[in-house]
Amino acid sequence: MLTIPIEVSARHIHLSQKHADILFGTGYEFTTVKELSQKEQYAYQEKIEIQTEQSFAKAGCEAFTFGKTCDHNLIRYLGPFREQTQIELSWADAYLLGIQAPIKLSGDLEDTPGGLILIGPKGQVRIDTGVIVAQRHIHCNTDKAQKLGLAHGQEVSVRVAEQRGVIFEHVIIRTHPTFQWHMHIDTDEGNASGIPMGGEGEVIITKPT
């Protein structure tokens, strides 16, 4: 049986340097609270508030005004900087914010919606693109992929054997020399498969698609 550790990613954001400078001030140094399973990826202590007109209204705050804070709806910030700001939500988050977010692989931001405001201690940014629901995927280093006969972009299935377990189909393999053997799912998927805080799965290799 080919097992894989599964990590549940709560909603989070990757910032461009330009946006980080606006939100936190130029040259601000972020505090790492956790090194993530993938090399040189960090969770920072600093959180950012995300709002839409709908989320402001739902929160019982006053009418939305650019620059006004409601002091909740926080999202975790992961580093390092990326070329483009990317916001990864669950469908449950997207529903609460009133955003129609597509299921996309991380980094594939073509034709993605925006429609939200990021609020940091030093400034605010209106986001017009970059919101996705991350497609579930497996990180696999190139050597392991070769041994297993897995290609970058191939789909496999993964079984989570809990009382509430499921078999996830269409799990995308992503290979890179530095990748660690981990599967990433979002909070909806973690909840639905009985592992809200993460767990373990069994990889079922089907024929390459």
Added chain:
Amino acid sequence: MLTIPIEVSARHIHLSQKHADILFGTGYEFTTVKELSQKEQYAYQEKIEIQTEQSFAKAGCEAFTFGKTCDHNLIRYLGPFREQTQIELSWADAYLLGIQAPIKLSGDLEDTPGGLILIGPKGQVRIDTGVIVAQRHIHCNTDKAQKLGLAHGQEVSVRVAEQRGVIFEHVIIRTHPTFQWHMHIDTDEGNASGIPMGGEGEVIITKPT
């Protein structure tokens, strides 16, 4: 292929008559907005607010006081009355409310937590038990079950063939002469399988467990 319509149940509540009387006033007549797929089950127009100390704090409302309303965190009320009040949440809802809700079949309220306040237009009720995350299940009338060779309590699997599709394992068959052929999942499960508003599945009958 044996297909089944899948309905996604958002969080909802079934009230005992006693609790309904407190929340809405004795003899209050509820307004039906929708007849549900199962016979003599209704969604009412009236909604109820649910709160915990944690949800009040998160909403940015003032400190929780019994009797105080925050005017959101609404939950749909389904009729008719039941013997005991039952609150069905998704794990995402339960997390936001700060409640550890077990996965249970509807009606099985033994050893279930409470810890929340229901707020209606005429009064409030503190709930000490009856909060569950509903175990996914299929309603099947007795005749159809016999034809398919399915027994009450048997487990089957159900495949949802979407981009984000999954195979749900451990889906419980529930039989009754009045039941309509429908599967019920919660919002976490709907989101995770790519059918946030419902859809269709393929029933895979495994050996009786």
